[in-house]
Amino acid sequence: MTSTVARPSVAPAVDLRTTLAGVRFPNPVFTASGCAAAGRELAQFFDVAALGGVVTKSIMVRPRSGRPTPRMAETPSGMLNSIGLQGPGIDAFLEHDLPWLADRGARAVVSIAGGSVEEYVRLATKLRGAPGLAMVEVNISCPNVEDRGQVFAGDSGAAAAVISAVRRQSPAHIPVFAKLSPDVTDIVAIARACVDAGADGLSMVNTLLGMVIDTTTLRPALAGVTGGLSGPAIRPVALRCVWQVAQVLPEVPILGMGGVRTGLDALQFLLAGASAVSVGTAVFGDPRAPVRVLAELEQALAERGIDRVADVIGLATDRLPRPDIARTEEEQ
């Protein structure tokens, strides 16, 4: 089935194009890593090339079986997951998944994950020259085996080490985005460290650590005990993170995410300073969520008399000049 975006009767003429670190994307709605596999399954429901980009499940050097089940628990307006980065490994990914996305004309944002700087370097090296690769997203919410399993994203030094190594290995025209964890005391400090280490942009945010206890079994609901919280439940936290970083680093492009479910949610992230958004958990109950969000965003912009996505990016932050949209609204 090739379903198309449901268009309102009067097609809004909004210029949806956006740019992330010099790379142009036709629109600002992407999938989120780990919520779209490598695009194939979602292609049953819509054309994946119609999205700004497809962010693939974080890939590791070797095949990985992940954590035991139960791996998820539904929570109010959210869910916990402890998948444990199950995946086929980079070689199988490069052989089967990335070429498939390239054939479809999709712009692939490949998420990589490792347990050491060396593993990230190997992944970045393997990705060099891969067809269809638009961007690399570095998932640094991974335990560093060389530092008692502390996650890279929680430490400026460790995060910077990974990012600078990946940046060095990647071709200049491929942006490297650092994906930040909100589970830190000062996200601005980590963001700055990543940018100083060469990150071309930031993906924000990954899941928040949480837990649920099953009151029937009297045990934690997840086999992994704790898991990552996602969905609309985390949206205000995610939005605050984007806002804080955009205030301090207004020139750094941000791929915003965390609970985007509607076009207006996406608009909030753009207003806070994100140049594009990823739609993650919303896909699980609505496979067409990314294209629906895109259509709703377009409509919402048209209704506000805004004809370019680029004009709303960071509009809510007072550091950026405000176009006079109040008057435009009055005129309608």
Added chain:
Amino acid sequence: MPVQVAGRVLTMRRVGAYHAMTLLADGIAEEFRPGQFVAVAVGGPDSSMLLHRAFSIHAVTERGQYGGTVTFVFAVIGRGTAWLARRRPNDAVDVVGPLGRSFRLPRDRATATLVGGGYGSAPLFPLIDALRARGCRVDAVLGAATADRLFGPLEAKRRTTSVVFTTEDATMGERGRVSDVLPAVLEHTGSDVVYACGPMGMLRAVSAIAAARGIPCQVAVEESMACGIGVCMTCVLPVVGDDGTTRMVRSCVEGPVFGGDRVRFGDVGTVPADALGAPVAPLADAAPPGATP
């Protein structure tokens, strides 16, 4: 290929302890094969329940008076199924299907025994029809804790050559479980193939009984699912592949139907050490759980 459809409730029926929901949903019937399931969104567009609920397909019609329909049978477990039970004709229900791999049918005429536990009987009815259309003899064993949880006993009698019921409280049929009577049924019918759907413990027992007799057996498993379409990796269980390698496979796309001899029932809920990509170093264990989603 599955479709996502804005469905509408056509009918809601109480069936013993269960609810049977028939949705007007075009495009699901055409590609449906027995054993497949639907994933249903619950609570409406602003719902705080974000995840799909999976239900085996009980019946489909391609083009009724109002269009295509799909029917599933469900027990109220938590908030999502409670919401579904409150739907009334004409209410909107978003549905995706048909999903997953179906039961494989024997190439030649065969004698098949179908085993259903609780609402697990529901998906066996279209399988009965498909088998009979091929000239197969079909016998069934249906079990549940109590008589009101035996789904479709009268219909099963009508559509099969023989059917044995079991309930744990002896309110209907024999006291006990399907596994207590299955060996005798297989003996008596001389079955060539066994199909089963029900709780994991039942599937394990049925698979063992079939294996002990050298009878091929297919089971439809039920693992906790978030998406039902293959993108989240929550629904995995250890399954042995054709190459003899154990993989943590997604039951929503590679299943829910598996060979009973391929599922490592004893290891469900774990990642066996010999599974492809199982942790070799203590890496995964040293990690703070949940730190890597």
